[in-house]
Amino acid sequence: MxxxxxxxxxxxxxxxxxxxxxxxxxxxxxxxxxxxxxxxxxxxxxxxxxxxxxxxxxxxxxxxxxxxxxxxxxxxxxxxxxxxxxxxxxIGVATRPPLTAAQAERHELLGSLELYLLRQRGLSPRSVKHVLGFAVRFLAHRFGDTMLDLAALSARDVIAFMEHVVARKTPYRDKTLSTHLRCFFQYLFAQGLTTTNLSLCVPRVHKPWGERLPRYLSPDEVEAVLASVATHPRRGARDYAMLLLMARLGIRAPEVMAIQLDDIDWRAGELLVRGKGQRHDRLPIPPDVGEAISRYLREERTSTTTRTLFVSHRAPNRPFKDSQIINSILREAFAITGVKPSTPYVGSHVLRHSLATNLVRAGASLEEIGDLLRHRSRATTMIYAKLDTDGLRTIAQPWPIAEAAQ
The missing domain is CATH 1.20.58 (Methane Monooxygenase Hydroxylase; Chain G, domain 1)
Structure with a gap:
């Protein structure tokens, strides 16, 4: 023993x-x-x-x-x-191992890049995290664990890295790669660390906008998914509240993760949503959403120092690092309910797409959809026009061959 x-x-x-x-x-x-x-x-x-x-x-x-x-x-x-x-x-018993010269050089570069992105570019912490992540991956791909030679970087290095990333993941999933790499190379050029502005060498990642319809669920499928997560014995109230915010208000998953306790105005019935590009919007809280959040606060959310609304149900009850928890909850719900989305990959946006798609089919205009989803550009909302079957019929032209045969 x-x-x-x-x-x-x-x-x-x-x-x-x-x-x-x-x-x-x-x-x-x-x-x-x-x-x-x-x-x-x-x-x-x-x-x-x-x-x-x-x-x-x-x-x-x-x-x-x-x-x-x-x-x-x-x-x-x-x-x-x-x-x-x-x-x-x-507590001072052990010590951190000293950084190697290469690690110290990289640590200093990334620290300076972070300050530049936050203070001079005004990017959100979430965007800064993504830029730093791609910068780390690029430096590791090009230099390994050795000292950096940034002045020797060329367009060939940029293309080689992008081919490496795209070969491992589909271009559609890596649609932010080009944007974040450009931020990194713009910083290097602005600081005089590269002789040319390599951001101009970063190609666009193909986005097949016209090749796919928005991934969505029917209203009955949405309700089945919501009902399935609500019954979890330890985190049902939390998961239900998170998904309901997305299903009723069309909030993005990162926006749900960013909600603070102080963002909820219970008297006014409003929720402050911290959107993309540091945009803040106040949205009305539907009664069922308010009740779901209230139930989560009463029954599941433990005492913790963070002001973030949604935290992990396991100690130390911290905020989530990213929105992957939503994908995990959805996969579990699909397995329980037998709901089969139309495409193999269904991310957290499926509830947002479902809300917009079902409203379009119920007769809502694209302008109303754009306002609901808080799109900055009407062009972003146009993807839902492909789902407006009745509207498309009104502008459809007769098939010319059939007319010529008469």
Missing amino acids: EPLDQTTSLDPYFGSFEESLFARNYKPATLQNYRNLLRRLGRLIDGEGIAPSALTAELAVELGRRVPTSPKAQIKVPNLAKLFVQHLIE
């Missing part, structure tokens, strides 16, 4: 580690499981003769993979080991 109560060199730090996690809403049962697993890790570390002060995140992850656990265990020991080392660093 494994001696779970046998102390290790990590034991002196369990108390402060558990206190920090308890303050972030981790449950006592979870903390006890963490302690048992960390004791196993501690015995392994002691057997290897490694002092806690010598631990790094990379070493802890490597050792964590060697800790025996049940195949069905929900707690991943490598992740727990990394979290524990971060705590050791915070």
Whole structure:
């Protein structure tokens, strides 16, 4: 039998580690499981003769993979080991490994790029995150782990990277690639780090606007999806409120993730929506949406320091990093209900598209749809014109061959 109560060199730090996690809403049962697993890790570390002060995140992850656990265990020991080392660093027991010269150079460049995008370009934090992400990928693709030679960059490097990305993902999904890369190369040229403005070399990613109809669900399918998520025992109220905001108001998934508690004006019945391009709009809150949010706040949202409305149902109950949680909820709902979307890939926009499509078929004008979806350009709304079958019939011309045959 494994001696779970046998102390290790990590034991002196369990108390402060558990206190920090308890303050972030981790449950006592979870903390006890963490302690048992960390004791196993501690015995392994002691057997290897490694002092806690010598631990790094990379070493802890490597050792964590060697800790025996049940195949069905929900707690991943490598992740727990990394979290524990971060705590050791915070309390001064361990230290972060120094950056290499190449890492320090890249860290400084990306930090300067972030300030430029926020202060001079005025981009939203979400857009800045995407630009930085593509910048990191480009630098890794071109230079690997070596020092940067930005002055040597050429159009050939830009094209090679884009071909590399597009080969792994469909062009339609990577429609933001060109825009974000241009921001990066414009920064490099503005700072004198490149001899030419490589943003002019970035080709457009093909967007087959006319080749596909908006992905949508029928009204009955939308209601079936909503009903299926509402019954989840631990997060049904949260998931239902998130999807209902998208289904009733046409809000984008990132906009749902960005809602703050202070954005809800309960007296006026209005919701502040933080849209694309730092645009803010106030939308009326339908009664069923208001009730769904209220139920989530009453029954599921735990006490947490963040003011973000929707948080994870597991400790430490943080805001979501992105809107992929919506895609996960939708996939689960489709599996439960048997709803089969018309295309294999259905992202979080399907509820927004469904609202607009069903309104068009109910007789709403494209101007009304554009206002509802808060489109800046009417051209963006024109994709829904292809779904207005009755309207298209009024402008259809007789087939010329049939007329000539008479």
